[in-house]
Amino acid sequence: MHISEGVLSPPLLIAGAAITVVGTWIGLRKTRPKEVPLMAVLTSAFFVASLIHVPIGPSSVHLVLNGLIGLLLGFGAFPSILIALLLQALFFQFGGILVLGVNCTNMALPAIFVYILFKKYCESEKRIHRLVSGFLSGSLSIFLSTLLVAICLYLTGENFTAAAKTIVYAHLPVMIIEGLITAACIDFIYRVKPEMLKIDEIGAKNEI
Amino acid sequence: MRYSIFILVSLFLCLQNVYGHRIDVFCYTEDNVIKCYSKFSTGTPVxxxxxxxxxxxxxxxxxxxxxxxxxVYKIPKELLNNPKDLKIVCIAEMGHExxxxxxxxxxxxxIQKEPSSDNDFFDEEEDLSKENKTTQTTHQASIDIIRLEKSIRKIIxxxxxxxxxxxxxxxxxxxxLRDILGGIGYIFGIMGIIMYFKSQKS
Incomplete structure (x- = not known):
């Protein structure tokens, strides 16, 4: 999912950086002080999860967890993913500094999208709603991220259909795995620590 | 709850082959060819x-x-005569390179030591054996030092x-592990700074 340094054209890099700056600014403004520890934990999870890779064809794919980050942090996904990607670029040379904005946009925008779409269903008292919305959040966020990566490559000169097909097919297993992980995590969090989902009234106690 | 943990553990166990994301490319020259090897950061070849x-x-x-x-890239003759720095790029799709x-x-x-003949080591041996047959006395003189050097270089x-x-x-x-733990440490440090400024504002 990380696009390497030197692949994309300068206008695309500038656009990605601009979106990231605006997204991070909004994310930081919307984040309350008591949410910062949760952001730290999720950023660490993102930082480590990207090290788990699955070899597919000539490339390899890895866990992203942007769906889970989106559901739990909302707009806070932007600063969270930005910090994790920056450290990955510095420590492991994943992606790069110049391409950081584009990589962050590709992963954070879908996170916010699933937050807007599925957040209320994840807070539902019905377990099936939580599981389905969690699964869809995890899968859809990866799908949208792959589409954004394909669009970036297309804008740099690659054939969109070929690039999109390769990337989406390669990430199909990750979509399923991420969907399952996100569903399991949302369900687990709802039962154990529902305030992480910003639910004030704890109606889930009876289900434990 | 138990099922959730079981599913998560099973998923991670399923991912037996874990591979790095960055591509590493290594190249070295050997007898006028450039040999390259590329892999993802924890070992899978590209x-x-x-x-x-x-x-x-x-x-x-x-x-x-x-x-x-x-x-393997065989260096063309024009390049051997007029050598230049080469940049060898490996691309593994999905924006990885x-x-x-x-x-x-x-x-x-x-190249400077390259003899004009293109014969390989075995041809030289044959040549030498032919020379042995023709005359024993001229044997020492017939050894072409440049060819011998080439053969030795090839073996080495x-x-x-x-x-x-x-x-x-x-x-x-x-x-x-040190990098991973260091990264997590940095994350908590940065979040601490964010929290400090947030609490100052509020």
């Missing part, structure tokens, strides 16, 4: 990865690696080839 050879920004050759991640610079000195040193190069590969592999930055 199978059928696209290779491009550039002189400055001009593409001069394009090829693919084999299923072991190996790629890396490169290795082969300095002209790496293959230029061999083939012997050193795996060692060279190991040496370039040693240059690869590896991910270790």
């Amino acid at each position: 199978r059928y990865g696209k290779y491009q050879v550039y002189i400055r920004k001009k593409l001069i050759y394009e090829g693919k690696s084999d299923d072991q991640g190996n790629f 890396n490169y290795w610079i082969v300095k002209k000195e790496e293959y230029a040193t061999n 190069a083939s012997e050193l080839s795996p060692i060279k590969l190991e040496l370039v592999k040693l240059q690869e930055p590896k991910i270790d």
Whole structure:
């Protein structure tokens, strides 16, 4: 999912950086002080999860967890993913500094999208709603991220259909795995620590 | 609850082969060919990865690696006569790529000593044996020192080839636990700073 340094054209890099700056600014403004520890934990999870890779064809794919980050942090996904990607670029040379904005946009925008779409269903008292919305959040966020990566490559000169097909097919297993992980995590969090989902009234106690 | 943990543990166990995301490319010269090897950061070779050879920004050759991640580029005669730095780029789709610079000195040193004949080591042996048959007395004089040097160089190069590969592999930055823990430490530090400023405002 990380696009390497030197692949994309300068206008695309500038656009990605601009979106990231605006997204991070909004994310930081919307984040309350008591949410910062949760952001730290999720950023660490993102930082480590990207090290788990699955070899597919000539490339390899890895866990992203942007769906889970989106559901739990909302707009806070932007600063969270930005910090994790920056450290990955510095420590492991994943992606790069110049391409950081584009990589962050590709992963954070879908996170916010699933937050807007599925957040209320994840807070539902019905377990099936939580599981389905969690699964869809995890899968859809990866799908949208792959589409954004394909669009970036297309804008740099690659054939969109070929690039999109390769990337989406390669990430199909990750979509399923991420969907399952996100569903399991949302369900687990709802039962154990529902305030992480910003639910004030704890109606889930009876289900434990 | 138990099922959730079971599913998560099972999923992680399913991912037996874990691989790094960055591509590493290693190249070295051996007898007028450049041998390259590419892999993801924890060991999987980049199978059928696209290779491009550039002189400055001009593409001069394009090829693919084999299923072991190996790629061989035979240096053309024009380049041997007029050596230049080469940039060898490996592309593994989905925006993953890396490169290795082969300095002209790496293959230029061999060219200066290159004999005019293209015979390989075995031809030289045959030549020598023919000479033995024709005359014993002129044997010592007939040994072409340049050819002998070439043959020795060839043998040494083939012997050193795996060692060279190991040496370039040693240059690869590896991910270790210290980096991971350090990264997590940085994250908590940065979040601490954010929290400090947030609490100041509120």
